Amino acid sequence: MPNIVACFKWVIDEAYIRKGPSGTLDFSAVDYKISDYDRNAIEEAARLKGFHGGSVTVLTAGAPAASKGVKDALSRGADQAFFAGDPTFNQLESSQTAAILGEIIRSRIPYDLIICGEGSSDQYAQQVGPRLAENLGIPCISYVQKLTIGADGRIIAERRVEDGVEVVEAPLPVVVTVLPEINTPRIPGVKDTLMASKKPVVTIKKEELPPVGAARLQTLGMTATRMERNCEKFAAMPEGIARFVEALQKRGVIN
Amino acid sequence: MPGVWIFAEKKDLAQELLTIGRELASPIGVKVTAIVPDQGDQGDIYIAGGADEVVLLSPLAEDMSLDAWLPVIAAEAKKADPDLILLAATARGKDFAARLAARLETGLCSNCIALHREENGTIVMERLAYGGAAVQQVTCPTRPVIATIPPRTFAPAPADHGRLGEIRKLPPPPPSPVRVIARKTKERSSQDITEAKAVICVGRGMEKQEDINIARQLADLVGGEVGCTRPISEELHWLPDDLCIGLSGVQVKPDLYIGLGVSGQIQHVTGIRGARVICAVNKDENAPIFQAADLGIVGDLYDVTPKLVEELQKATGR
Ligand SMILES: Cc1cc2nc3c(=O)[nH]c(=O)nc-3n(C[C@H](O)[C@H](O)[C@H](O)COP(=O)(O)OP(=O)(O)OC[C@H]3O[C@@H](n4cnc5c(N)ncnc54)[C@H](O)[C@@H]3O)c2cc1C
Numbered sequence A: 001m002p003n004i005v006a007c008f009k010w011v012i013d014e015a016y017i018r019k020g021p022s023g024t025l026d027f028s029a030v031d032y033k034i035s036d037y038d039r040n041a042i043e044e045a046a047r048l049k050g051f052h053g054g055s056v057t058v059l060t061a062g063a064p065a066a067s068k069g070v071k072d073a074l075s076r077g078a079d080q081a082f083f084a085g086d087p088t089f090n091q092l093e094s095s096q097t098a099a100i101l102g103e104i105i106r107s108r109i110p111y112d113l114i115i116c117g118e119g120s121s122d123q124y125a126q127q128v129g130p131r132l133a134e135n136l137g138i139p140c141i142s143y144v145q146k147l148t149i150g151a152d153g154r155i156i157a158e159r160r161v162e163d164g165v166e167v168v169e170a171p172l173p174v175v176v177t178v179l180p181e182i183n184t185p186r187i188p189g190v191k192d193t194l195m196a197s198k199k200p201v202v203t204i205k206k207e208e209l210p211p212v213g214a215a216r217l218q219t220l221g222m223t224a225t226r227m228e229r230n231c232e233k234f235a236a237m238p239e240g241i242a243r244f245v246e247a248l249q250k251r252g253v254i255n
Numbered sequence B: 001m002p003g004v005w006i007f008a009e010k011k012d013l014a015q016e017l018l019t020i021g022r023e024l025a026s027p028i029g030v031k032v033t034a035i036v037p038d039q040g041d042q043g044d045i046y047i048a049g050g051a052d053e054v055v056l057l058s059p060l061a062e063d064m065s066l067d068a069w070l071p072v073i074a075a076e077a078k079k080a081d082p083d084l085i086l087l088a089a090t091a092r093g094k095d096f097a098a099r100l101a102a103r104l105e106t107g108l109c110s111n112c113i114a115l116h117r118e119e120n121g122t123i124v125m126e127r128l129a130y131g132g133a134a135v136q137q138v139t140c141p142t143r144p145v146i147a148t149i150p151p152r153t154f155a156p157a158p159a160d161h162g163r164l165g166e167i168r169k170l171p172p173p174p175p176s177p178v179r180v181i182a183r184k185t186k187e188r189s190s191q192d193i194t195e196a197k198a199v200i201c202v203g204r205g206m207e208k209q210e211d212i213n214i215a216r217q218l219a220d221l222v223g224g225e226v227g228c229t230r231p232i233s234e235e236l237h238w239l240p241d242d243l244c245i246g247l248s249g250v251q252v253k254p255d256l257y258i259g260l261g262v263s264g265q266i267q268h269v270t271g272i273r274g275a276r277v278i279c280a281v282n283k284d285e286n287a288p289i290f291q292a293a294d295l296g297i298v299g300d301l302y303d304v305t306p307k308l309v310e311e312l313q314k315a316t317g318r
Helices: A036-052 A064-074 A094-108 A128-136 A190-196 A238-250 B011-028 B044-048 B066-080 B091-103 B209-222 B230-235 B301-316
Strands: A003-007 A010-012 A032-034 A055-062 A080-085 A113-117 A140-149 A154-161 A164-171 A174-178 A201-204 A218-224 A232-235 B003-007 B031-037 B053-057 B084-088 B112-117 B123-129 B134-139 B145-149 B166-170 B179-185 B198-202 B225-228 B256-260 B277-282 B295-298
Touching: A003 A036, A003 A128, A010 A064, A032 A036, A032 A064, A036 A055, A036 A113, A036 A140, A036 A174, A055 A064, A055 A094, A064 A080, A064 A190, A064 A201, A080 A094, A094 A128, A094 A201, A094 B091, A113 A128, A128 A140, A128 A174, A128 B091, A140 A164, A140 B091, A154 A174, A154 B091, A232 A238, A238 B277, A238 B295, A238 B301, B003 B011, B003 B066, B011 B031, B011 B044, B011 B084, B011 B112, B011 B145, B066 B091, B084 B091, B091 B145, B112 B145, B123 B145, B198 B209, B209 B225, B209 B256, B209 B301, B225 B230, B277 B301
Parallel strands: A003 A055, A003 A113, A055 A080, A080 A201, A113 A174, A140 A174, A232 B295, B003 B031, B003 B084, B031 B053, B053 B166, B084 B145, B198 B225, B198 B256, B256 B277, B277 B295
Antiparallel strands: A010 A032, A140 A154, A154 A164, A164 B179, A218 B134, B112 B123, B123 B134
């Protein structure tokens, strides 16, 4: 019965980011969420457990406030959580995240299958899964849209590539990164949330881990992109639609 | 030895990377090395495109995938110690790049949309963050600097058949533990929406696959193509995914974009920023698409679109 680890990131919900003065990003009204595709990763772990038994461990490294995310993750079908929380883990770069997750998995969690989202909704660097696999010295299968564990303990994955689908097979353990179409993440109910607070959480302090190396990629700056336009709204009435078409003509985009 | 490496699975992507590879290599007089699968073309086309050295990867066995090259390329990179490695940001390329970066203990700028060398030699790279709400500028202090570059970021390198270069071949690598057991080629769209002058975009506001015809009718009328949001191509599979517009799809730059039942999340809007006039039909007046649009109709697309078609027919005399 497989021990499955699902990794997730607690991220700023990008929908709440405003453009501040002179191209800065205004984070003053933001909310946080489990990164979109990491919800698919947790769901897939829970789905496979439903099929094969075994266990589901959710794992994250982040700022102490990510404990909210740990609870959320536990309400999505996981049995236990490992959480490396530290204020300095707030803006980890992919190589650092992969190093921390790798260390925790190697030293503390029995694993057969590790599932990550294809990329996080904040950085979308799409590196943690493959880097984690390298750190653990195991194969990585990225961009997976369908996952099955065979009777012989091998994994069969359909991975999406430009020219179609590559169906691959590998012996466990492996790291898999999943696409959103692999499943529909559940919406946890009140009961799930209540149950989540009774599940074990192993909290790991920074001091218990080997020192985290410098970020391999250094951020020099972030500039807000210009997206807003002045929208002229038209009513869905005959006159409105006629005026809309006139506006298109005036702008020379139809002829 | 300093130099710029480019690595791509496909010829056209390699030619695009050669454009930027050459641009970065020439001013400091270093070599460009193209690492490409051997597709029976002897590699001269890459030399004509700007490579000084071509490394041809021998064809793989049917059950092998690009992964198998990882140990070989990592060993080559350790030996040759290039300054910069550019890979095409395809699914396999992105996975490969991240694992290569881990093996070479260096940084990777994923989905890099611009890069240049500063006077002091530092390579500064740009990428999108927060779904496209921000441009992030990064550097990588360790060598080699690695970046993946989305298709179509650079124009293909022009061919100069007078150029000279060396070609060598790498023997097939040993099999990796990941075995390919089947390949399914997928339906590709026959149109290139990245070049379309009008794009009608289908969003989740469409209830059924057949309803895409409503968008198609509008597209025909304005001489454009149909595109879609990610859920339409990827979750519902109603349209091929080369029609998905946005952060994880393609960028479009038509004169006219009309979103039908598109909410306008940042990851999608990022892909339409280059459109001259952005229009939206959405029944939710608070949908974020209206902040990104120039013209909007608040209403049910099933009610509005036929009327719009009629009005356009009148206006254009078709
Ligand atoms: C890392 C990452 C990358 C992503 N990359 C992309 C990408 O490249 N491209 C992309 O598109 N998305 C991408 N997404 C997903 C994106 O965040 C949105 O989920 C997606 O764009 C929403 O698609 P939609 O507008 O079709 O659907 P929805 O958000 O569900 O919106 C449907 C809209 O239709 C309206 N509607 C419903 N019925 C009607 C009707 N009858 N008439 C009129 N309006 C109606 C609703 O009001 C709603 O606004 C990405 C997400 C992440 C996290």
